[in-house]
Amino acid sequence: MRLIAVVLASLLGAASAMAQQPVDPARVDAAVKAAFPTAPAEFQPRLAPDETLKACSAHRNAPPQAVLAAIRARETATIEYPPDGKFLGDWKKGEALAQSGYGMRFTDYPATRANGGNCYACHQVTRRELSYGTIGPSLTDYGKLHEFRDSDAKAAYEKIYNAQAAFPCSLMPRFGSNKVLTIEQIKDLVALLMSPDSPVNQGR
C-alpha cells in the first residue's frame, strides 16, 4: 500500500516536473517581443507580465503561501479609494458597463467611448440577461446575500479595483489598478451589485 503511494507520488512528481518544462525566460520575452512587431509604444508594457503575473503564471495561478502573501500585500497597496468615501454609484450606469466589452483592444483606438467592464462575459449578473459566461461565479442577489452591508460594498469595490488583493492570482482583471475602469465606474458597478433597487437584487 505504502509502496503504491510512493510510486504514485513519484509519478505525480515526474508529471508535474514534465509539465513545468523550463523554457529560458529570456527566450520567451524575445519571442513575444518579436511576435508583435507593429505594437505602438503605449502597447509595449503589455508584452511583459509584472511581478504578480509572473508569479501567477509560473505557479499556474496556485502559488504557495509565501508567494500568496506577497501578492496580497503588493496588490492591496495599489487600491485607491473614492475621495468622497462613498462606494455606491449609479447601478444603471453599472449595468451598461457590465454589458460593454469595449475598450483597449487594438481596434479601439482612438477611443470613441468609455471602457466597459464586460462582467457578463464571465458572470451571471442580473437574471434578465441570459447571455452570461460561467468563468466567474454568479452574482445574482449579491447585495441581498450580503445583507446590503456597507463593509461588503467596500469589499466589492476592492474586489473590482484589484481582485488579486483578496484572491491572489484570481483570473479577474485588476480593473482599477490596471487603469481599465475609473473610480466612478467601479462605484457604478458596486451599485449594480449592492443597491437594493438594482435588478441584481430584484429576483423572482
Place this chain on the structure above:
Amino acid sequence: MKLRRILLAAACAMLAFAAPALAEDDTEKALEKYRQMLKDDPWTNPGLLDVDRGELLWTTPRGPNNVSLAQCDLGKGPGKVDGAFAELPRYFADADRVMDVETRLLWCMEKLQGFNRADLVKRPHPGGGAPVKELGAIATYVASKSQGLKFAAALTHPKEQEAVALGETLFMRRSGPFDFACTTCHAEPGRRIRLQGLPQLSRPEEARNVIGDWPAYRVSSTHVMTMQHRLYDCYWQMRMPELELGSDVSVALIAYLTSNARGGEISAPTIKR
C-alpha cells in the same frame, strides 16, 4: 445516519441547481444538433468555396517569379499535399525553423514565388464580411486534404520539442491590462464566455475534439478563419497588440495545441457559429 444526511444535502444541492443546469443543457443540446446537421451535410459549408479557391491558387503560376506552389514542400516532398497537414507543425531544415501550415506557405510564397514577406504579413487576415486572404485559402485547401486523418505530427526534433514547450509557457503567460492568458478561458472544463462554450485546450480529450475543426467557416463573420487568425483574434480580445502571422509565438502555440490534439481527427474546414 451520517450517510443519509449527506445524501439529503446532496439532493437539496441538486434541486437548487437543477433548473438552470437543465436550461443550459437544452441550449447546448440544440446547438449540438445544429452543428451535427451542418456536419451531416457538408455542402452547406461556404468554406468549401475557399478550398477550391485555395487549390486553384496552389496550382496557378503566381508572384514575381510566376511559378505555382508545385515545388513547395509541406514536409512530405515538393508538391505533396495529401496528408501533409496532419503532420504539421514540423521542423524544416531549409528554413531551420518549426512551421505550421500557414507559416510554411508564407515561406514558400516568399522563397518560390518571390512575394514580399512584409506585404503578406501586413494585413494577413480578412475583416468581417471579406473572404479569407489567399494564403488562408491555400491553407484551407491543404488542411482539407487531410480530412479524416488524425493529427500525427511527430514533434520529436529538439526544435519541435522546444516549440511545444514554448507554446505551453505562452499558453500560461498572463500580461496586458486585463491580466489575461490563454488559460483564463481555456484551462477549466465546462466554462462559457457569454453563451460560447470554451474548450479546455490543455486537456487532450478536449483539444482533440476542436483543433481539427480549423480552418473553419465562421457564420458570424462570414469567412473562413484560419488557426493563425484564430490566435490573432484571441490576442485581440486579450488586449494584446497584433500577433504577426508566422511569428515564433504563433507557431509555438499551434505546436502546443496540436501536440495536445494528437490523435484527434481533422475535419477542416468545419462551420462555426
